[in-house]
Each structure stands twice: as structure tokens, then as C-alpha cells.
Amino acid sequence: MAGFVLVGLMLLATVCAPWLAPHDPLEVDVTNRLSSPSAQHWLGTDQLGRDVLSRVLFGGQVALKVSLIAISASMAIGLVLGMIAGFGPRWLDRILLVSFDTVRSFPTIMFALAIVALIGPSLNTVIGVIIATSIPVYARVVRTQTQALRERDFILAERAMGASTLRILRDHVLPNIAPPLVILASMDVPAVIAMEAGLSFLGLGVNPPTPSWGSILNDGYSYLRNSPWPIIAGGLPLIAVTLGFTFFGEALRDIFDPRLRRKDA
Amino acid sequence: MSSPVLEIRDLTVTYQAGHGRVPALRDVSLVIPEGSIVGVVGESGCGKSTLISAIIRLLAPNARIAGGEVRFKDRDLLLLSLEEMRSLRGDDISVVFQDPMTSLSPVLTIGRQMADVQHRGAAGRRARQARSRQMLERVGIPDAEAQLRRYPHQLSGGMRQRVAIAMALMAEPSLLIADEPTTALDATLEVQIIRLLQELQRDVGCSILFVSHHLGVIAELCDAVVVMYAGEVVESGATHDVLRNPRHPYTQRLLDCDPARIAERTRVLPVIAGSLPDLENLPGGCIFRERCLQSFARCAAERPVLSGGSHRTACHLPEAAA
Numbered sequence: 001m002a003g004f005v006l007v008g009l010m011l012l013a014t015v016c017a018p019w020l021a022p023h024d025p026l027e028v029d030v031t032n033r034l035s036s037p038s039a040q041h042w043l044g045t046d047q048l049g050r051d052v053l054s055r056v057l058f059g060g061q062v063a064l065k066v067s068l069i070a071i072s073a074s075m076a077i078g079l080v081l082g083m084i085a086g087f088g089p090r091w092l093d094r095i096l097l098v099s100f101d102t103v104r105s106f107p108t109i110m111f112a113l114a115i116v117a118l119i120g121p122s123l124n125t126v127i128g129v130i131i132a133t134s135i136p137v138y139a140r141v142v143r144t145q146t147q148a149l150r151e152r153d154f155i156l157a158e159r160a161m162g163a164s165t166l167r168i169l170r171d172h173v174l175p176n177i178a179p180p181l182v183i184l185a186s187m188d189v190p191a192v193i194a195m196e197a198g199l200s201f202l203g204l205g206v207n208p209p210t211p212s213w214g215s216i217l218n219d220g221y222s223y224l225r226n227s228p229w230p231i232i233a234g235g236l237p238l239i240a241v242t243l244g245f246t247f248f249g250e251a252l253r254d255i256f257d258p259r260l261r262r263k264d265a
Numbered sequence: 266m267s268s269p270v271l272e273i274r275d276l277t278v279t280y281q282a283g284h285g286r287v288p289a290l291r292d293v294s295l296v297i298p299e300g301s302i303v304g305v306v307g308e309s310g311c312g313k314s315t316l317i318s319a320i321i322r323l324l325a326p327n328a329r330i331a332g333g334e335v336r337f338k339d340r341d342l343l344l345l346s347l348e349e350m351r352s353l354r355g356d357d358i359s360v361v362f363q364d365p366m367t368s369l370s371p372v373l374t375i376g377r378q379m380a381d382v383q384h385r386g387a388a389g390r391r392a393r394q395a396r397s398r399q400m401l402e403r404v405g406i407p408d409a410e411a412q413l414r415r416y417p418h419q420l421s422g423g424m425r426q427r428v429a430i431a432m433a434l435m436a437e438p439s440l441l442i443a444d445e446p447t448t449a450l451d452a453t454l455e456v457q458i459i460r461l462l463q464e465l466q467r468d469v470g471c472s473i474l475f476v477s478h479h480l481g482v483i484a485e486l487c488d489a490v491v492v493m494y495a496g497e498v499v500e501s502g503a504t505h506d507v508l509r510n511p512r513h514p515y516t517q518r519l520l521d522c523d524p525a526r527i528a529e530r531t532r533v534l535p536v537i538a539g540s541l542p543d544l545e546n547l548p549g550g551c552i553f554r555e556r557c558l559q560s561f562a563r564c565a566a567e568r569p570v571l572s573g574g575s576h577r578t579a580c581h582l583p584e585a586a587a
Contacts, residue, residue, distance in 0.1 A: 153367035161355030161382050175372045
């Protein structure tokens, strides 16, 4: 329940950011740097006098955008690759598995550093890195589930009724593996948000003027002796959203779980 | 007699297992005349399931058809392309599987699955739904409309098997293959399903290949019967001929073991001593020789071939007696 509330609040706040934000997140006011919360700036201002609340709200948009795009893309690609590995011939399965494991064997941050060094930091780079490293996670889950399903009688029955492989995958394998996949995806959201914040904190994510929770934290960290507010303002939503999505995923799992158990009985 | 719907000639299927090859079916021949019900009996491991898989060409990847032909309405199914074969399945040849608990997808409603089976027609959603309802009514499912919205786990085993039969007969196939469709059901349901199959067979006019190890069911339902042992056909003929007057020692022993024929109470049920021969190292001569009480010299030397008119048997005994 707490998960649904937190996730709902986050979605509402970020989608409505342009109307909710009291200031332009990029508007610089050098006469009012690193101020504490006041009636005008609810969460104070940063080292350039930008309104922290507005930056947090717009930073949420970045976090949400990255996680939605990255997760849906990696889930879609992982789904296709996983089904091919799980349903296709053995040799193809082997090749795909080895490539999944190769990608997974790189530490994500090292991989990200290498890519950023190659093509430079940007939001798209972050999204690309996250997609590349998440595909194997989804593909492996899909592959295992598909393999378990392909031996089941109703799949054989479908074949005997003249269904093509594509039809079997789309109409019979997909609905059976969707629940675990949805749970995995919602559990993955906080990880992706934390990853984006982490990369932005290291200066490998969004380009400077654009607000992101990671860059807000980095700015605040540099001026921690002058004002603690940017750190608090950037860190709290990160914690709240991470927790929220984790609860959300667990709640989803509880909803799907009884049926999963009955299916196996 | 009209022309056969299915005619299998000398079908041989081998499985590649480890280093050896296992000939699971050897020179199997059978004929299913149009509009008739032919039963295949035999104990577990005699190749009944392999036979079905070979007919619909859904054999395990390590299986190979080493020879023979499967003629379905004058076309050799073994020569069709995968695509041509797929378009026959579920359309002109359908299968009902053994276990209705696992042969339906657990996450889709009955209605969705039944509509799905009609993927070939151009019918719209409503027409498909109407057809599904009609088929459910035809197999005797009460309140068909409501059942369409239910999931398989909400239905009993008997109901699910009815649904599976309805799905198999949706396209009014010429041949229905029933793979022990009553084995997973209790005796009362078994009788109901048998009656249902008889009724539907008359209505639709399809032929049925009925695989079972239950002699009583075969006697009740089938016009002709094929007895298989260790991958070979040992006897075939009209049901009453084969069951009343079995010629092959295996059929005779099998009938002796049928609990329905045992008149007296006994603690020890009759069995056929011994076990199936090792298919990887087949003994020469007759495959049943080692378990046969009447075997003689010729049985070890020469493999008997299936012979005789309409009631055929693969045994040297009738010849020896003559």
C-alpha cells in the first residue's frame, strides 16, 4: 500500500512538474546563493541560486524518463532474445547465453565509464548503457520460463492444433511469462533510477544545466559546508522513490503469486 | 468398404539415444477406413505415442522416420513440407491428449483458447465466440456461455476433456486422434466420454484413431483394433474377431489379464511374465518369443510377418497348426 502511494506521488509530481515548480529550474540568481528554505524557495537554493525544489521536480522527470525508456526497451529486446534462446535450436541458445554472460561479466559502472569515455556523457548514453546491461537480465528470465513452458502439454496440444511457432510464443508463452516479467521490471525501476543518479553524480550522466537527482547531489556535495539543503532535497526523493518501487514490486508479486502457485499444482 | 482416410505402411521410427539407435516402431502398418473408429492397444512403451507423433509429424528432435509411408487421403504426410503439415493439423487432423489437466493453457480463458483455435478462418470475434459456444453445447457442457469466461482450473477434469474434444472437432476434421483420452478420468466419466465420442463421430462423420491400453474401452468403441507389442503390430482385425478369437499369444495373454474377464476372486492377478525386450539389442526372430508360452524353434529363427486376410497376425503358430 505504501508502495502504491509513493509511486503515485512520484508519478503525479514529476508529470505535473512544469505546473508545480515555483521557479524555472535553470534560472540563476547569484544574489541568493545557497540559501536555507524560505517562503520563496521551499527547499532553499543551490550554489548558483537556482531553486532546489524546482530542480528536484524536474530531476524526477529525468529519472522517470530514463527508467521507463531503459526498462521497456531492455524488457522488449530481452523478451525477444529470451524467447529465441528458450524456444529455438540448441546452438542458438548457447550463442545467446554466452553473449548474455559476456555482457553481465562487466561491472556496470566500468562499462558505463568506458562508453562515456568513448562517446561522451549524455542522457542517451546513460539510457543506452542501462539497456545494454539489463537485456541479459530479462532475457535470462524469459529463456528459463520459456524452456519450462515448451515441454508443457498444452504447448504440444497447440502444435497439434496447427499453431505456428510465432503464434505459440505470442498467444501462449507470453501470457504465461508476463507476470514474473512485470514484477521483475517494477523491481528494476529503483535500480535504474539509482544508476542514473549515480552516473549523473559522477558527471557521466545528464549534461550540467539539466537537473537530475544525481547532479543535485553532486552540486550539494561540493558545497556541503555552506548548506546541507541541496543534499537533503536531492537524497530524500531518491530514497522515497527507491523504497516506493520496491514495495510496489513486492505488492505486485503478492498479487501474482497465488496464481503462479496454483498453476504449478 | 470405402477408401481409407489413413493408411500407414511399414512405418519405421528410430530414436537416437546416446551411442545407439532405438527402433521404436518397426514396419507398422494400419488402415483406418473412412468413418470408422480404429483402436490401438498395447502396454506402455510399445510405441503408441511415437505412432501418434509420427502421424502428425511432431516427433521428438532425436527421432527419425527411417522408412514407410503415412497416407492421409492419398497424400503421403511424410513428404509434405512443414508448412503444409502445419496447415493440416487442427484442421483436417486433430488430436485429443491424455491429460486434460495439462493440455489447456492455465492463464487463458476457455473462450480465448477456443477462439484461438479458429485462427485459420476469416470469422470475426463474435462469429468465433458463437462457434465456440455451439461446440461446447455439442459436447454437452451446460451453460456454455458462462464457461467461455472461465479458466481451465475452474473446470473439472471431465469438463476439460470435453473442452479439449470440442476444440479438436472445431474444424470438423476427417481424422481425430485420441491419445488415451480417458486414462486420466474416472470410470464414470470414461463411459460418458466414450458415448460422447461415438455420438460426435456419427455427427461429424470423422474417423477416429483411438489409442488406449484399456481393452474394455476398445471393445465398446472401436470397429477395428490393432494390437502392438514392442514397436510392432502383432495382430489386427475387426474388434470382435480380435477380442473373441485372438490368434496371437500376446493378445491372448493380454485378454487373460483384463480384470473384467477374471471371474473368480483372486489375490494374485494374472500377469505376462517377463518384460519388454531391449529395443537397442533386439533379439532375432519373434519379438514376443521370450515371454511366449507356445514358442518353438521357428520363432527364434525367423521373424513372423503380419499376414492373413482381414484378421491378420504376426505369428508362426497358425501356420504350424495348419
